[in-house]
Amino acid sequence: MALRATLRSKCGVSSLLSRLSSCSSHGRVCVSPVLVAQRRNNSTSPKLKVDFNQSTGVAVMHMQNPPVNSLSLGFLTEFCIAVEKLEMDKSCRGLILTSSQPKVFSAGLDIMDMYGKSPEHCAEFWRAVQEMWLKLYSSNMVTIAAINGSSPAGGCLMSLTCDYRIMADNPRYSIGLNETQLGIVAPFWFKDTMINTVGHRTTEMALELGLLYSSSDALKIGLVDQLVPEDQVLTTATKTVTKWLAIPDHARQITKSMMRKPTIDKLTSNREADIQFFVNFITKDSIQKSLGMYLEMLKKRKS
Amino acid sequence: MALRATLRSKCGVSSLLSRLSSCSSHGRVCVSPVLVAQRRNNSTSPKLKVDFNQSTGVAVMHMQNPPVNSLSLGFLTEFCIAVEKLEMDKSCRGLILTSSQPKVFSAGLDIMDMYGKSPEHCAEFWRAVQEMWLKLYSSNMVTIAAINGSSPAGGCLMSLTCDYRIMADNPRYSIGLNETQLGIVAPFWFKDTMINTVGHRTTEMALELGLLYSSSDALKIGLVDQLVPEDQVLTTATKTVTKWLAIPDHARQITKSMMRKPTIDKLTSNREADIQFFVNFITKDSIQKSLGMYLEMLKKRKS
Amino acid sequence: MALRATLRSKCGVSSLLSRLSSCSSHGRVCVSPVLVAQRRNNSTSPKLKVDFNQSTGVAVMHMQNPPVNSLSLGFLTEFCIAVEKLEMDKSCRGLILTSSQPKVFSAGLDIMDMYGKSPEHCAEFWRAVQEMWLKLYSSNMVTIAAINGSSPAGGCLMSLTCDYRIMADNPRYSIGLNETQLGIVAPFWFKDTMINTVGHRTTEMALELGLLYSSSDALKIGLVDQLVPEDQVLTTATKTVTKWLAIPDHARQITKSMMRKPTIDKLTSNREADIQFFVNFITKDSIQKSLGMYLEMLKKRKS
Numbered sequence: 001m002a003l004r005a006t007l008r009s010k011c012g013v014s015s016l017l018s019r020l021s022s023c024s025s026h027g028r029v030c031v032s033p034v035l036v037a038q039r040r041n042n043s044t045s046p047k048l049k050v051d052f053n054q055s056t057g058v059a060v061m062h063m064q065n066p067p068v069n070s071l072s073l074g075f076l077t078e079f080c081i082a083v084e085k086l087e088m089d090k091s092c093r094g095l096i097l098t099s100s101q102p103k104v105f106s107a108g109l110d111i112m113d114m115y116g117k118s119p120e121h122c123a124e125f126w127r128a129v130q131e132m133w134l135k136l137y138s139s140n141m142v143t144i145a146a147i148n149g150s151s152p153a154g155g156c157l158m159s160l161t162c163d164y165r166i167m168a169d170n171p172r173y174s175i176g177l178n179e180t181q182l183g184i185v186a187p188f189w190f191k192d193t194m195i196n197t198v199g200h201r202t203t204e205m206a207l208e209l210g211l212l213y214s215s216s217d218a219l220k221i222g223l224v225d226q227l228v229p230e231d232q233v234l235t236t237a238t239k240t241v242t243k244w245l246a247i248p249d250h251a252r253q254i255t256k257s258m259m260r261k262p263t264i265d266k267l268t269s270n271r272e273a274d275i276q277f278f279v280n281f282i283t284k285d286s287i288q289k290s291l292g293m294y295l296e297m298l299k300k301r302k303s
Numbered sequence: 304m305a306l307r308a309t310l311r312s313k314c315g316v317s318s319l320l321s322r323l324s325s326c327s328s329h330g331r332v333c334v335s336p337v338l339v340a341q342r343r344n345n346s347t348s349p350k351l352k353v354d355f356n357q358s359t360g361v362a363v364m365h366m367q368n369p370p371v372n373s374l375s376l377g378f379l380t381e382f383c384i385a386v387e388k389l390e391m392d393k394s395c396r397g398l399i400l401t402s403s404q405p406k407v408f409s410a411g412l413d414i415m416d417m418y419g420k421s422p423e424h425c426a427e428f429w430r431a432v433q434e435m436w437l438k439l440y441s442s443n444m445v446t447i448a449a450i451n452g453s454s455p456a457g458g459c460l461m462s463l464t465c466d467y468r469i470m471a472d473n474p475r476y477s478i479g480l481n482e483t484q485l486g487i488v489a490p491f492w493f494k495d496t497m498i499n500t501v502g503h504r505t506t507e508m509a510l511e512l513g514l515l516y517s518s519s520d521a522l523k524i525g526l527v528d529q530l531v532p533e534d535q536v537l538t539t540a541t542k543t544v545t546k547w548l549a550i551p552d553h554a555r556q557i558t559k560s561m562m563r564k565p566t567i568d569k570l571t572s573n574r575e576a577d578i579q580f581f582v583n584f585i586t587k588d589s590i591q592k593s594l595g596m597y598l599e600m601l602k603k604r605k606s
Numbered sequence: 607m608a609l610r611a612t613l614r615s616k617c618g619v620s621s622l623l624s625r626l627s628s629c630s631s632h633g634r635v636c637v638s639p640v641l642v643a644q645r646r647n648n649s650t651s652p653k654l655k656v657d658f659n660q661s662t663g664v665a666v667m668h669m670q671n672p673p674v675n676s677l678s679l680g681f682l683t684e685f686c687i688a689v690e691k692l693e694m695d696k697s698c699r700g701l702i703l704t705s706s707q708p709k710v711f712s713a714g715l716d717i718m719d720m721y722g723k724s725p726e727h728c729a730e731f732w733r734a735v736q737e738m739w740l741k742l743y744s745s746n747m748v749t750i751a752a753i754n755g756s757s758p759a760g761g762c763l764m765s766l767t768c769d770y771r772i773m774a775d776n777p778r779y780s781i782g783l784n785e786t787q788l789g790i791v792a793p794f795w796f797k798d799t800m801i802n803t804v805g806h807r808t809t810e811m812a813l814e815l816g817l818l819y820s821s822s823d824a825l826k827i828g829l830v831d832q833l834v835p836e837d838q839v840l841t842t843a844t845k846t847v848t849k850w851l852a853i854p855d856h857a858r859q860i861t862k863s864m865m866r867k868p869t870i871d872k873l874t875s876n877r878e879a880d881i882q883f884f885v886n887f888i889t890k891d892s893i894q895k896s897l898g899m900y901l902e903m904l905k906k907r908k909s
Contacts, residue, residue, distance in 0.1 A: 163511065183854040185861050196503045200802045201828060204865045208769065208858050209850065222504060244512065248486040252511050255488050259507045466814065499806045525807060547815065551789040555814050558791050562810045 047075045048082050049100065057093040058241050059086050060234070064100035071154045072110035073121075076128035083135045093249060094241040095139065097162065098146035098234060103173070105145075108153030115291040119279050126278045129154070130271060133189060136161035138264050140253045142244040146237040148230060151175040152212055153186075159224070160193045163244065163256070166237050167215045168230035174212040175223060181210030183290070187274065189267045196263060198222045350378045351385050352403065360396040361544050362389050362444075363537070367403035371410035374457045376424075378413070379431035386438045396552060397544040398442065400465065401449035401537055406476070408448075411456030418594040422582050429581045432457070433574060436492060439464035441567050443556045445547040449540040451533060454478040455515055456489075462527070463496045466547065466559070469540050470518045471533035477515040478526060484513030486593070490577065492570045499566060501525045653681045654688050655706065663699040664847050665692050666752075666840070670706035677760045678716035679727075682734035689741045699855060700847040701745065703768065704752035704840055709779070711751075714759030721897040725885050732884045735760070736877060739795060742767035744870050746859045748850040752843040754836060757781040758818055759792075765830070766799045769850065769862070772843050773821045774836035780818040781829060787816030789896070793880065795873045802869060804828045 049062040061082065063069040071079075086092045099105045113125040136143060136158065145159040147167040156175050159165050167175065177194060179186045186194075186207055194203045202221050205211070218224045228236045244252070267274065281287060355362040364385065366372040374382075389395045402408045416428040439446060439461065448465040453476045462468050462478065470478065480497060482489045489497075489510055497506045505524050508514070521527045531539045547555070570577065584590060658665040667688065669675040677685075692698045705711045719731040742749060742764065751765040753773040762781050765771050773781065783800060785792045792800075792813055800809045808827050811817070824830045834842045850858070873880065887893065 164508075180853055180857040180861055183857045185857050185864070188864060191861075191864060196507070198504070199502060199805055200865070201804065204802070204862075205770075205831075207861045207865065209853055210857075225508075247483055247512055251483040251486045251488050251513075255483055255494075255510045256507075258488070258491060258494060259503070259510065467811075499810070501807070502805060528811075550786055550815055554786040554789045554791050554816075558786055558797075558813045559810075561791070561794060561797060562806070562813065 047078050050082055050086070052086070052089075052092060054091060056242070057091055057245065058096065058238065059092050059094070060096045060098065060238075062098055062100040063106060066101060068104045068107035069099055069101050069155070070107050070110040070112075071129065071132070071158075073113045073125045073128055075110070076125075076132050080128065080131050080135055083132075083139070087135070087139060087141065092141060093245055094142040094144070096144045096146050096234070096237045096241060097158065098237070099149055101149065104149040104155075105147045105151040105175075106155030106158055107150070108155045108157075111291060111295070114282050115288065115295060119283055122279045122282050123275050126275050127271075130189075130267065130274065133157065133161060133193075134264065134267065137193065137260055138257070140249075140256075142241050142252070144237045144241050144244075145224075146233045147173075147175065147224065148233045149173055152178050156223075157190050157193065160197055164226075164240055165224040166226045166228060166233055166240065167218060167224040168233050169215055169227040170230055171214050171216065173215050175215070175218050176210070176212040177207055178210040178212045180207060181212075187278075189263070189274075192263045192266065196260075350381050353385055353389070355389070355392075355395060357394060359541075359545070360394055360548065361399065361541065362395050362397070363399045363401065363449075363541075365401055365403040366409060369404060371407045372402055372404050372458070373410050373413040373415075374432065374435070374461075375413035376416045376428045376431050379428075379435050383431065383434050383438055386435075386442070390438070390442060390444065395444060396548055397445040397447070399447045399449050399537070399540045399544060400461065401540070402452055404452065407452040407458075408450045408454035408478075409458030409461055410453070411458050411460075414594060414598070417585050418591065418598060422586055425582045425585050426578050429578045430574075433492075433570060433577065436460065436464060436496075437567065437570065440496065440563055441560070443552075443559075445544050445555070447540045447544050447547075448527075449536045450476075450478065450527065451536045452476055455481050459526075460493050460496065463500055467529075467543055468527040469529045469531060469536055469543065470521060470527040471536050472518055472530040473533055474517050474519065476518050478518070478521050479513070479515040480510055481513040481515045483510060484515075490581075492566070492577075495566045495569065499563075653684050656688055656692070658692070658695075658698060660697060662844075662848070663697055663851065664702065664844065665698050665700070666702045666704065666844075668704055668706040669712060672707060674710045674713035675705055675707050675761070676713055676716035676718075677735065677738070677764075679719045679731045679734055681716070682731075682738050686734065686737050686741055689738075689745070693741070693745060693747065698747060699851055700748040700750070702750045702752050702840070702843045702847060703764065704843070705755055707755065710755040710761075711753045711757040711781075712761030712764055713756070714761050714763075717897060717901070720888050721894065721901060725889055728885045728888050729881050732881045733877075736795075736873065736880065739763065739767060739799075740870065740873065743799065743866055744863070746855075746862075748847050748858070750843045750847050750850075751830075752839045753779075753781065753830065754839045755779055758784050762829075763796050763799065766803055770832075770846055771830040772832045772834060772839055772846065773824060773830040774839050775821055775833040776836055777820050777822065779821050781821070781824050782816070782818040783813055784816040784818045786813060787818075793884075795869070795880075798869045798872065802866075 047063070047065040049064055050059055051062070052059040061079075063075075063079075065072070065075045069075070083095070086095060109129060114122060117125070139161075143162040143164075145162040145165045147159055147165060149168065150173045151159055151167075152174065156177050159175065167173065177186045177190055179190075191203060191207060194206065198206070198221050206213075206221075213221065213223055215224065215227055219227050226236070226240075350366070350368040352365040352367055353362055354365070364382075366378075366382075368375070368378045372378070386398070389398060412432060417425060420428070442464075446465040446467075448462040448468045450462055450468060450470040452471065454462055454470075455477065459478050459480050470476065480489045480493055482493075494506060494510060497509065501509070501524050509516075509524075516524065516526055518527065518530055522530050529539070529543075653669070653671040655668040655670055656665055657668070669681075669685075671678070671681045675681070689701070692701060715735060720728060723731070745767075749768040749770075751768040751771045753765055753771060755774065756779045757765055757773075758780065762783050765781065773779065783792045783796055785796075797809060797813060800812065804812070804827050812819075812827075819827065819829055821830065821833055825833050832842070832846075
């Protein structure tokens with residue numbers, strides 16, 4: 001019923017390492033939680049830049065949490081407040097999510113919020129992850145993901161909550177819920193969101209194998225809706241949101257709610273149990289030890 | 304939980320008008336409820352022509368409710384009686400639905416049954432819409448939609464209830480649940496029927512945007528099963544029903560029921576609430592005012 | 607709620623006969639329950655050959671129940687014991703299912719276990735069919751179907767339970783849940799398994815018409831995942847299982863369970879009712895008479 005980071009098998013760790021090695025030429029595309037940890041203590045600069053255009057009613061939210069827009073507790077808190085603020089502003093009808101970081105949309109959940117932390121901290125972190133999903137998946141705004149870089153795990157989830165996904169047509173960028181490759185399991189509401197997007201069978205295989213799809217494969221299975229050259233991702237998103245806003249808001253919002261409510265209700269009615277499950281799991285000695293080994297290896301790779 | 308015609312935003316009305324203008328060259332393809340109202344008072348001719356071939360066990364039902372086969376209370380009542388009659392006739396095993404009107408299969412629900420009417424009338428109308436859906440979606444007969452013209456909204460729903468959909472290969476004909484474009488929301492059972500046909504994600508986008516698909520796009524997403532030249536729609540339907548009737552009736556009927564029962568049960572167990580919801584909504588002053596404005600504009604366009 | 611063999615209409619029997627005639631040149635591809643019955647009394651040789659490779663952790667299970675790997679009570683009992691044994695063996699992580707018989711993977715349920723048998727026997731048989739499905743669909747092992755021949759009805763079901771399906775690229779081989787063509791209805795858990803694989807609409811049409819798909823059509827609708835030349839089916843399966851085993855077992859198993867548990871729970875919580883339904887149905891005079899006629903016709907065809 002929740003994220004179950006096993007991270008215990010040699011297999012998981014070695015396949016992860018090979019994955020990291022294989023993309024070392026990409027530089028900052030990979031998840032680098034150690035760097036994230038360093039940054040966190042040094043920086044108080046905002047992790048989001050929100051450009052709201054009053055005349056169009058569309059806000060563009062640029063994620064700028066270097067190096068890879070990890071979804072840390074700090075980032076998620078700031079993110080949820082920003083979305084809430086726009087949601088309350090009746091003049092804001094559309095929201096475009098994009099990244100200010102090169103080559104990555106978001107690398108997903110920040111491991112530093114799961115390692116060596118108190119149960120209370122882990123619970124607070126998980127609640128923030130849930131909150132991000134709930135806010136986006138149930139948003140009354142038209143939400144467009146302008147995916148201008150790789151988008152694994154939590155980054156893929158964030159994209160999946162949007163009404164429409166436009167991805168940079170770059171074979172080096174990938175997207176997918178790849179938790180299983182790392183010995184981790186995507187929780188039920190990640191799974192439900194993916195089933196709603198690409199269907200049961202594609203989700204089953206994607207989640208069992210932790211598949212990351214190239215942009216063109218992602219288009220083929222319906223994980224994203226459109227590919228455009230990288231420099232046109234944001235302009236295409238802007239044109240798309242305009243098209244969606246031509247539909248009467250009220251009718252669109254009720255329709256969206258009708259489509260998504262059962263999936264949302266499933267989490268809201270199991271929220272505390274889902275948190276408890278995550279905390280029990282992530283604070284296990286075996287899991288913490290695996291996380292530690294994983295971070296140690298990342299450090300060695302860096303030096 | 305029911306049709307929620309908002310029809311209140313300027314956006315909805317203007318986009319509708321532009322839609323009507325843009326297809327003025329098509330003549331009678333568009334919804335023209337004013338004309339329907341005029342006809343209703345003058346005509347007592349049957350709105351359906353049923354040709355039942357005893358030797359094949361197949362009935363062809365030609366809808367002839369000029370100009371656009373609007374699903375009025377009168378039409379729906381006659382339609383349900385005709386379907387019921389065929390259903391009770393053990394010698395009738397197949398039903399082909401088609402249109403006698405040029406360029407249109409059915410333009411959907413008749414707005415005149417929602418405007419300026421008593422709550423009792425609105426309730427009776429909505430019950431008839433439900434009844435049409437229930438009768439067709441649960442029919443023991445093999446049902447084939449021979450879609451020889453445009454089929455928006457309620458016309459699309461009627462097609463979706465059939466076992467198989469053959470559409471005229473004409474780029475000027477379109478099909479889809481486009482309620483949202485008019486500020487209206489397709490009720491949950493419209494949505495469920497579409498999900499059962501084209502899946503969750505395609506339905507979500509189609510309903511949020513109120514998309515009307517060209518015949519070739521409809522084929523691509525699976526909204527129809529086959530395209531043939533317009534003059535072969537009915538002959539192809541006849542050949543298709545023969546193929547389906549080669550399957551033992553009893554096994555086919557039980558299989559059909561197994562596939563559709565959960566969706567049907569959802570409406571039957573919420574039928575009165577669904578009616579009440581519709582009546583409360585449609586009789587609101589704001590909605591009635593919007594409907595009036597809409598009809599006024601149609602009148603001006605006509606003169 | 608269960609298999610409902612009607613087998614009563616002339617249509618069903620004649621279409622079956624024509625199907626059998628049309629493939630007489632294929633020799634043993636067709637279901638031949640009479641032969642199966644003869645064999646059963648003469649043979650005590652094992653119906654399965656299991657090759658377990660300790661170094662890879664992968665078992666290959668060759669079905670050898672001549673002539674067409676009918677799923678008889680005897681075969682199913684042996685099969686379930688073998689699967690259970692591998693499941694309990696922690697060193698066995700992958701399972702490949704394939705056939706030793708030429709041209710057929712499995713022809714499905716053995717009619718001889720439904721004809722002229724006591725209610726107790728029928729109940730025991732049905733429980734074994736359920737058990738086969740439950741064991742395979744919930745297996746912790748990576749399961750690959752190496753479909754090296756035709757795979758109708760129960761043979762298709764067996765394939766559908768696997769994690770991945772590789773089929774011989776041979777236009778003479780077909781696969782599908784074709785029960786309806788024989789006047790029989792696939793029970794709800796057959797249906798659910800197919801919906802999970804190819805979606806609601808494709809399943810609806812496939813089951814209503816009892817469609818058997820050529821290997822290339824099966825690939826197109828997603829009923830199988832990959833086609834390879836016949837002599838490469840097993841080697842491809844071996845490569846595929848290796849790829850799947852690179853994923854940490856624990857994470858993959860939890861993910862698989864999360865995807866399949868609702869479907870499995872539906873049968874486990876209705877198991878006795880499903881058996882009772884089957885027994886009541888299959889022991890009806892009319893059904894037994896139809897089965898008898900069917901077997902009589904098969905005998906005539908043989909002589």
